[in-house]
Amino acid sequence: xxxxxxxxxxxxxxxxxxxxxxxxxxxxxxxxxxxxxxxxxxxxxxxxxxxxxxxxxxxxxxxxxxxxxxxxxxxxxxxxxxxxxxxxxxxxxxxxxxxxxxxxxx
Amino acid sequence: xxxxxxxxxxxxxxxxxxxxxxxxxxxxxxxxxxxxxxxxxxxxxxxxxxxxxxxxxxxxxxxxxxxxxxxxxxxxxxxxxxxxxxxxxxxxxxxxxxxxxxxxxxxxxxxxxxxxx
Numbered sequence: 001x002x003x004x005x006x007x008x009x010x011x012x013x014x015x016x017x018x019x020x021x022x023x024x025x026x027x028x029x030x031x032x033x034x035x036x037x038x039x040x041x042x043x044x045x046x047x048x049x050x051x052x053x054x055x056x057x058x059x060x061x062x063x064x065x066x067x068x069x070x071x072x073x074x075x076x077x078x079x080x081x082x083x084x085x086x087x088x089x090x091x092x093x094x095x096x097x098x099x100x101x102x103x104x105x106x
Numbered sequence: 107x108x109x110x111x112x113x114x115x116x117x118x119x120x121x122x123x124x125x126x127x128x129x130x131x132x133x134x135x136x137x138x139x140x141x142x143x144x145x146x147x148x149x150x151x152x153x154x155x156x157x158x159x160x161x162x163x164x165x166x167x168x169x170x171x172x173x174x175x176x177x178x179x180x181x182x183x184x185x186x187x188x189x190x191x192x193x194x195x196x197x198x199x200x201x202x203x204x205x206x207x208x209x210x211x212x213x214x215x216x217x218x219x220x221x222x223x
Binding site for chain 2: 044
């Protein structure tokens with residue numbers, strides 16, 4: 001099973017700051033990696049698919065990069081509604097999710 | 107736009123079988139190019155993929171759950187279903203149905219299932 005590790009576990013930032021979230025796979029997943037945002041009481045929402053493609057309706061401040069085993073989700077300038085939990089997910093070999101990174105208010 | 111709605115019991119006794127249904131509206135479950143999936147979120151917030159069925163009827167199950175899981179589709183009702191046998195407390199979770207192509211782009215709101223006697 002491919003294990004995904006996300007870092008940091010918690011990122012404390014202020015609105016307007018840049019957020020950089022990392023996802024590392026235990027073996028190569030090529031570009032088959034997605035990012036999701038989840039707010040309390042809601043289902044996850046797809047942000048990025050295939051490592052770097054924004055999903056429909058996702059603002060341009062969200063971007064994804066990486067391939068193989070190392071991936072990054074960047075939020076260029078945090079808006080108040082961006083404070084949430086972010087998960088990565090691979091579909092290269094079976095399907096697994098990372099444990100999540102919480103972006104909270106500093 | 108496609109919407110998904112899970113339904114089923116909120117409480118299941120240990121050793122029983124969980125049966126959940128997901129009703130698809132705003133589109134056909136027979137549409138090509140999609141996997142129809144079940145995912146659960148455990149109390150510690152970890153997300154776990156249960157499995158999927160494609161529009162051609164191919165299924166994939168998480169190896170850790172494979173012996174207990176059945177996912178099926180009723181195209182006449184536009185519904186997806188999940189059966190999970192031999193439930194234990196470790197199966198307590200929020201269960202989501204979802205649509206997947208190159209990412210899980212449509213999710214149901216989720217239904218909480220508690221396993222307790």
